[in-house]
Amino acid sequence: DTGVSQNPRHKITKRGxxxxxxxxxxxxxxxxxxxxQTLGQGPEFLxxxxxxxxxxxxxxxxxxxxxxxxxxxFSTLEIQRTEQGDSAMYLxxxxxxxxxxxxxxxxxxxxxxxx
Amino acid sequence: xxxxxxxxxxxxxxxxxxxxxxxxYSSSYSPSLFWYVQHPNKGLQLLLKYTSxxxxxxxxxxxxxxxxxxETSFHLTKPSAHMSDAAEYFCVVSDNAxxxxxxxxxTRLMVKP
Numbered sequence: 511d512t513g514v515s516q517n518p519r520h521k522i523t524k525r526g527x528x529x530x531x532x533x534x535x536x537x538x539x540x541x542x543x544x545x546x547q548t549l550g551q552g553p554e555f556l557x558x559x560x561x562x563x564x565x566x567x568x569x570x571x572x573x574x575x576x577x578x579x580x581x582x583x584f585s586t587l588e589i590q591r592t593e594q595g596d597s598a599m600y601l602x603x604x605x606x607x608x609x610x611x612x613x614x615x616x617x618x619x620x621x622x623x624x625x
Numbered sequence: 626x627x628x629x630x631x632x633x634x635x636x637x638x639x640x641x642x643x644x645x646x647x648x649x650y651s652s653s654y655s656p657s658l659f660w661y662v663q664h665p666n667k668g669l670q671l672l673l674k675y676t677s678x679x680x681x682x683x684x685x686x687x688x689x690x691x692x693x694x695x696e697t698s699f700h701l702t703k704p705s706a707h708m709s710d711a712a713e714y715f716c717v718v719s720d721n722a723x724x725x726x727x728x729x730x731x732t733r734l735m736v737k738p
Binding site for chain 1: 670724
């Protein structure tokens, strides 16, 4: 496994700007997940994809957030009109097909700081 | 719905002494449980998982955890702490379909020389 890759590692932007993060999952994994982790807290589920289909979205995912996974490979998470409260680590994970024995493998995350 | 409570936000041990990180869970079905470790500015690494097989689960780096249904607990232990074990540890429960993970608040393990 080459591991889950996330880019960029760090993003600093001004309030109100749009930002986009990318996640490249482990190549044979068809499930992809996004989580958000604020300082001192555990990660919180945002959304997940089975191939290119977005199957579940958390209520944390406001209408300013959009995630895509074209062609079922890499995924992007876009935040429009960023707010101070969006400052967090955004983590991506991937796994093989459904099954409780298939653990999620995490990337190193993208840390977003809103000025 | 499921939830996880990690009973200690910080645990400090001396190198070479045992480690105990406590976790209680709540789930309306037979849960799948995990422990992940996170080093500073890094992603999460899976330590071990329980998926209704043996109740004593062995993981990487000498860690193990015991699933106790009667106590709804899944505590993480290691016989002898190493300096490299210093990190944040998360107890995690999976939803019934294995999709959404619910994390505990984390326990920061500090290891003194």
